[in-house]
Amino acid sequence: MSTLLEMSGVSVTFDGFKAINNLSFQIGEPEMRAIIGPNGAGKTTFMDIVTGKTKPDEGRVTWGDNNISLLGLSESQIAREGVGRKFQKPTVFEAQTVRENLAMALKNPRGPFDVLFYKKTKRGAERIEALAEQIGLSDSLTRPAGELSHGQKQWLEIGMLLAQEPRLLLVDEPAAGMTPAEREKTTEMLVEAAKTRAVVVVEHDMEFVRRLNCKVTVLNEGSVLAEGSIDHVTKDPQVIDVYLGR
Numbered sequence: 001m002s003t004l005l006e007m008s009g010v011s012v013t014f015d016g017f018k019a020i021n022n023l024s025f026q027i028g029e030p031e032m033r034a035i036i037g038p039n040g041a042g043k044t045t046f047m048d049i050v051t052g053k054t055k056p057d058e059g060r061v062t063w064g065d066n067n068i069s070l071l072g073l074s075e076s077q078i079a080r081e082g083v084g085r086k087f088q089k090p091t092v093f094e095a096q097t098v099r100e101n102l103a104m105a106l107k108n109p110r111g112p113f114d115v116l117f118y119k120k121t122k123r124g125a126e127r128i129e130a131l132a133e134q135i136g137l138s139d140s141l142t143r144p145a146g147e148l149s150h151g152q153k154q155w156l157e158i159g160m161l162l163a164q165e166p167r168l169l170l171v172d173e174p175a176a177g178m179t180p181a182e183r184e185k186t187t188e189m190l191v192e193a194a195k196t197r198a199v200v201v202v203e204h205d206m207e208f209v210r211r212l213n214c215k216v217t218v219l220n221e222g223s224v225l226a227e228g229s230i231d232h233v234t235k236d237p238q239v240i241d242v243y244l245g246r
C-alpha cells in the first residue's frame, strides 16, 4: 500500500478559533479509513481541506505518485485529480432515471455533452449495468431517481461518484437515516469500493464503523487523538472521555 494523501502540520483558524490544529494524517491506496470524533472535532473541515474548499493557514497537503501539493489547486482541479466527495444529503437528479443519472456521471473521454454516447454504445451500457449491480440497483435502472428510498438515493450517488473512478472517495455520514438492512448493504458497497481506491468515511454510528473493519482515526479539537483498530481506539481512555463516554 503506497501513500496517496498526506497532510502534515495543517492548521486552519476561523475567527481566531483553531478548527484544525497541527493535523497530520496519511491515507494509503487502497485503504478504507473511518474518521470519528465529537461534534466540532474538525471532521468536516478536514474534508473541506482535502477537496480545496478551505485553504489551511499552515501545513502541507500532498497527493499522488509525485507528491504534488493540493494547496495550489482549485476545487475542480482537485476533483479532476481523483478526489470524490459524498455529502450527507443525497443529490441525484430526481426527474431522471437511475440509468440516466449513472450515464451523466460516467467519466466520458468524448466530453461532457455526450450522455447519449454512453446510453447507446455497448461499452457504456455495460459500464452502467456493472455500476448498478455494484450499488444494488440493477432492478431499478428505468425508475426515476425521485421514486427511490432515501437509502437507494444514497447508493445511486455513491454509484455516480464511482462512475468517475475517484482514487479517493470521501463519504460523510453514510449511515444517517438508513434502515439496518440498508446500512449493511452500504457497508458492503464501501468495503468493495475500498479494494481498489482509498475510501474515507466520517461516521458517528459506531456499529457501522465496526463493520467497516478498518483503521480508525479519532479527531478531537482539530488533531488526531488516537488511531488504530476499532478495539484499540474504543479502549483508549482519552477517546472514552471526549467521545464515547458522553
Ligand SMILES: Nc1ncnc2c1ncn2[C@@H]1O[C@H](COP(=O)(O)OP(=O)(O)OP(=O)(O)O)[C@@H](O)[C@H]1O
Residues within 6 Å of the ligand: 014, 015, 019, 037, 038, 039, 040, 041, 042, 043, 044, 045, 046
Ligand atoms: N466557516 C466557518 N467559520 C467559523 N467556524 C467554523 C467554520 N467551519 C467550521 N467552524 C468551526 O470549526 C470547528 C470544527 O467544525 P467541523 O464542522 O469541521 O467539525 P465536525 O467534526 O465535522 O463536527 P460535526 O460532527 O458536528 O459535523 C467547529 O467548532 C465549527 O464551529
